[in-house]
Amino acid sequence: xxxxxxxxxxxxxxxxxxxxxxxxxxxxxxxxxxxxxxxxxxxxxxxxxxxxxxxxxxxxxxxxxxxxxxxxxxxxxxxxxxxxxxxxxxxxxxxxxxxxxxxxxxxxxxxxxxxxxxxxxxxxxxxxxxxxxxxxxxxxxxxxxxxxxxxxxxxxxxxxxxxxxxxxxxxxxxxxxxxxxxxxxxxxxxxxxxxxxxxxxxxxxxxxxxxxxxxxxxxxxxxxxxxxxxxxxxxxxxxxxxxxxxxxxxxxxxxxxxxxxxxxxxxxxxxxxxxxxxxxxxxxxxxxxxxxxxxxxxxxxxxxxxxxxx
Amino acid sequence: xxxxxxxxxxxxxxxxxxxxxxxxxxxxxxxxxxxxxxxxxxxxxxxxxxxxxxxxxxxxxxxxxxxxxxxxxxxxxxxxxxxxxxxxxxxxxxxxxxxxxxxxxxxxxxxxxxxxxxxxxxxxxxxxxxxxxxxxxxxxxxxxxxxxxxxxxxxxxxxxxxxxxxxxxxxxxxxxxxxxxxxxxxxxxxxxxxxxxxxxxxxxxxxxxxxxxxxxxxxxxxxxxxxxxxxxxxxxxxxxxxxxxxxxxxxxxxxxxxxxxxxxxxxxxxxxxxxxxxxxxxxxxxxxxxxxxxxxxxxxxxxxxxxxxx
DNA sequence: CCGGTTTACGGCAAACGTAAGGATG
DNA sequence: CATCCTTACGTTTGCCGTAAACCGG
Numbered sequence: 237x238x239x240x241x242x243x244x245x246x247x248x249x250x251x252x253x254x255x256x257x258x259x260x261x262x263x264x265x266x267x268x269x270x271x272x273x274x275x276x277x278x279x280x281x282x283x284x285x286x287x288x289x290x291x292x293x294x295x296x297x298x299x300x301x302x303x304x305x306x307x308x309x310x311x312x313x314x315x316x317x318x319x320x321x322x323x324x325x326x327x328x329x330x331x332x333x334x335x336x337x338x339x340x341x342x343x344x345x346x347x348x349x350x351x352x353x354x355x356x357x358x359x360x361x362x363x364x365x366x367x368x369x370x371x372x373x374x375x376x377x378x379x380x381x382x383x384x385x386x387x388x389x390x391x392x393x394x395x396x397x398x399x400x401x402x403x404x405x406x407x408x409x410x411x412x413x414x415x416x417x418x419x420x421x422x423x424x425x426x427x428x429x430x431x432x433x434x435x436x437x438x439x440x441x442x443x444x445x446x447x448x449x450x451x452x453x454x455x456x457x458x459x460x461x462x463x464x465x466x467x468x469x470x471x472x473x474x475x476x477x478x479x480x481x482x483x484x485x486x487x488x489x490x491x492x493x494x495x496x497x498x499x500x501x502x503x504x505x506x507x508x509x510x511x512x513x514x515x516x517x518x519x520x521x522x523x524x525x526x527x528x529x530x531x532x533x534x535x536x537x538x539x540x541x542x543x544x545x546x
Numbered sequence: 547x548x549x550x551x552x553x554x555x556x557x558x559x560x561x562x563x564x565x566x567x568x569x570x571x572x573x574x575x576x577x578x579x580x581x582x583x584x585x586x587x588x589x590x591x592x593x594x595x596x597x598x599x600x601x602x603x604x605x606x607x608x609x610x611x612x613x614x615x616x617x618x619x620x621x622x623x624x625x626x627x628x629x630x631x632x633x634x635x636x637x638x639x640x641x642x643x644x645x646x647x648x649x650x651x652x653x654x655x656x657x658x659x660x661x662x663x664x665x666x667x668x669x670x671x672x673x674x675x676x677x678x679x680x681x682x683x684x685x686x687x688x689x690x691x692x693x694x695x696x697x698x699x700x701x702x703x704x705x706x707x708x709x710x711x712x713x714x715x716x717x718x719x720x721x722x723x724x725x726x727x728x729x730x731x732x733x734x735x736x737x738x739x740x741x742x743x744x745x746x747x748x749x750x751x752x753x754x755x756x757x758x759x760x761x762x763x764x765x766x767x768x769x770x771x772x773x774x775x776x777x778x779x780x781x782x783x784x785x786x787x788x789x790x791x792x793x794x795x796x797x798x799x800x801x802x803x804x805x806x807x808x809x810x811x812x813x814x815x816x817x818x819x820x821x822x823x824x825x826x827x828x829x830x831x832x833x834x835x836x837x838x839x840x841x842x843x844x845x846x847x848x849x850x851x852x853x854x855x856x
Numbered sequence: 857c858c859g860g861t862t863t864a865c866g867g868c869a870a871a872c873g874t875a876a877g878g879a880t881g
Numbered sequence: 882c883a884t885c886c887t888t889a890c891g892t893t894t895g896c897c898g899t900a901a902a903c904c905g906g
Contacts, residue, residue: 257884281627289885291885313619
């Protein structure tokens with residue numbers, strides 16, 4: 237079982253040309269080399285494939301049968317190779333992205349718009365989820381790339397920081413704190429607080445930041461999604477702290493945004509992927525372009541808090 | 547476009563083993579050679595097919611897609627090779643034989659019985675036809691092998707003599723000639739004669755043989771098939787000359803068989819095939835075994851004429 | 857450190873091209 | 882005799898194996 241694709245290609249070429257010399261030219265070979273290829277193929281198969289005579293070359297019965305298979309094999313292979321190369325050229329492919337829900341709106345979708353325009357063949361699947369589920373989605377290989385808040389390094393996952401985002405206070409407009417231009421960390425603890433669920437990295441960062449200052453929040457409600465937090469604040473159920481970035485999510489009435497005092501707490505937005513699983517060409521491209529996109533739009537993404545607005 | 551089947555086999559093996567070292571062993575290669583094969587394949591395709599790490603090898607997304615194609619290609623090829631080899635081993639194949647009608651009965655069918663018992667996989671197609679149509683069937687490539695009477699060599703066709711057969715006279719039992727132990731050529735011309743059609747090689751041989759002696763037949767009837775000649779003689783419509791062999795065809799009543807005088811006329815039974823078209827393995831085998839069969843059964847085929855019988 | 861893959865390099869076999877030979881129309 | 886395929890032979894290419902490096906757990 238030592239037959240080669242060269243032999244197959246040689247045979248198909250000769251069968252199509254009905255001439256060794258002509259086929260040899262097409263294959264960029266000498267007739268002698270071609271003759272060898274056919275001879276070897278025939279001896280591999282044990283059957284004569286071609287009747288050669290001075291004035292004609294004809295495919296035998298056994299040759300006709302084999303010719304069909306050879307053609308199909310070569311064609312299937314060509315298609316497979318072409319597919320792989322198109323994949324490499326981003327003509328098709330798939331990227332599955334698991335993104336924190338707010339970032340899906342503020343970062344991912346605007347980026348995807350550009351990405352899809354440039355690479356319409358690549359299918360992008362977005363899964364918007366709570367922050368705490370992103371790494372699970374990666375580990376379960378349901379997503380190629382995750383987008384969320386930095387968590388302490390895990391050996392399985394590589395993170396790439398995209399940008400940093402200031403945390404701001406969300407205060408109901410009638411709330412006493414709304415009258416201040418900025419809110420200190422200690423003031424937060426004095427009022428009923430609407431927190432993200434404890435699993436959220438943002439919540440963890442906030443808790444750690446406050447704990448370092450000996451402050452403990454007075455948590456009235458916990459929600460998984462920032463949108464719910466907005467609704468709660470909007471209805472004066474308490475105050476909250478969210479990344480400034482999330483203001484782009486929705487325009488809820490009755491919420492005042494105030495900067496938080498020192499020490500500043502920043503939220504690090506990262507892209508994640510599995511360390512041991514190489515990104516597909518499309519995913520690799522997506523990741524690279526996302527980083528470039530963030531660099532180009534850093535100013536918009538790291539929105540300064542203007543206390544006058546909202 | 548320089549990828550090889552070795553690369554494909556290597557990739558499939560590694561994908562199945564999830565280990566280079568193990569796959570290398572299966573392929574009778576060193577891990578180093580295998581590594582090269584995979585590397586070259588990947589660079590041909592432009593995509594990474596495998597994620598290699600110290601403790602595991604995993605197929606990438608692009609690799610999974612290509613793996614399917616690679617498997618199918620290799621399998622199709624294996625099947626095609628197997629088919630060809632089975633053909634070479636006479637496990638299957640086809641032989642189309644065009645035979646003169648009498649020889650189909652007296653020679654071909656008895657031989658086929660032995661042949662089919664030995665090679666049940668080979669499909670034998672018999673076309674029984676008038677002698678004069680055998681070469682046409684070959685030239686039209688409707689038959690691989692022809693069996694009939696020798697005709698002067700044609701450049702396109704190769705003939706192999708199988709056996710020689712004496713011509714005998716067929717005389718109605720009440721006919722005056724039936725009283726003689728043998729019939730001379732000149733006596734033939736004196737009675738109404740039932741001849742084969744002028745296209746038949748037997749007729750041509752007979753005419754030439756007689757012409758050389760200055761004898762011309764008194765042709766009363768012409769028939770394409772010996773069976774019709776038998777019927778005409780049996781009904782006392784005339785006398786005839788046929789190969790002795792054809793007596794095995796049918797046992798018509800009222801016919802006396804008589805040897806013909808000197809110079810002896812023999813009919814040469816040949817196998818024909820196209821010179822420029824090689825026989826398929828099955829046809830080649832059929833031809834060879836047919837020659838051996840004839841040698842083994844020469845005595846039966848060249849039936850001596852016993853004037854006492856019939 | 858150990859298991860496993862990759863890189864570097866030398867040797868060898870397989871494949872190619874050149875040139876002569878053979879067959880055929 | 883001209884053409885086309887095949888054979889013979891010398892050369893080169895490329896592939897494999899050995900050994901060392903490298904990487905990750």
